[in-house]
Amino acid sequence: MEELLKNYQTVQVQEVLNWVSVGNTVDFPENGGGCIKYKSKQVAVYYFKRTDSWYACQNLCPHKMEMVLSRGMIGDASGIPKVACPLHKKTFSLEDGGNLNGEEYRIATYPVKIEDGIVYIGFAD
Numbered sequence: 392m393e394e395l396l397k398n399y400q401t402v403q404v405q406e407v408l409n410w411v412s413v414g415n416t417v418d419f420p421e422n423g424g425g426c427i428k429y430k431s432k433q434v435a436v437y438y439f440k441r442t443d444s445w446y447a448c449q450n451l452c453p454h455k456m457e458m459v460l461s462r463g464m465i466g467d468a469s470g471i472p473k474v475a476c477p478l479h480k481k482t483f484s485l486e487d488g489g490n491l492n493g494e495e496y497r498i499a500t501y502p503v504k505i506e507d508g509i510v511y512i513g514f515a516d
């Protein structure tokens with residue numbers, strides 16, 4: 392299980408070595424998530440229509456190691472964009488990956504940029 396988690400490390404925008412095109416903006420649901428694969432990672436990508444903002448994080452929920460976060464419920468916690476795991480509702484900040492229930496679990500987040508209608512996710516590998 393630890394091995395699975397090691398595959399996911401938060402990438403800050405200044406650490407990006409590789410912007411990977413993952414599809415057109417219209418391929419992703421509004422106010423919902425999609426899942427893409429990069430090397431051995433599954434990454435959840437979300438579009439918040441109200442704020443016209445994009446976020447990406449590991450698809451792996453660290454609670455029971457399930458690949459489910461792209462199917463989670465997204466929303467806002469006092470201005471912090473968040474996703475709640477569809478299985479047991481543990482909730483994570485999409486800004487820094489911290490758990491918003493005050494628990495130890497964290498998720499890796501990745502920078503997203505949009506250029507000419509294409510979604511790019513920033514990776515450091």
Ligand code: FES
Pocket residue numbers: 452453454455456457476477478479480481
């Ligand atoms: S598997 Fe995600 S909260 Fe339990």
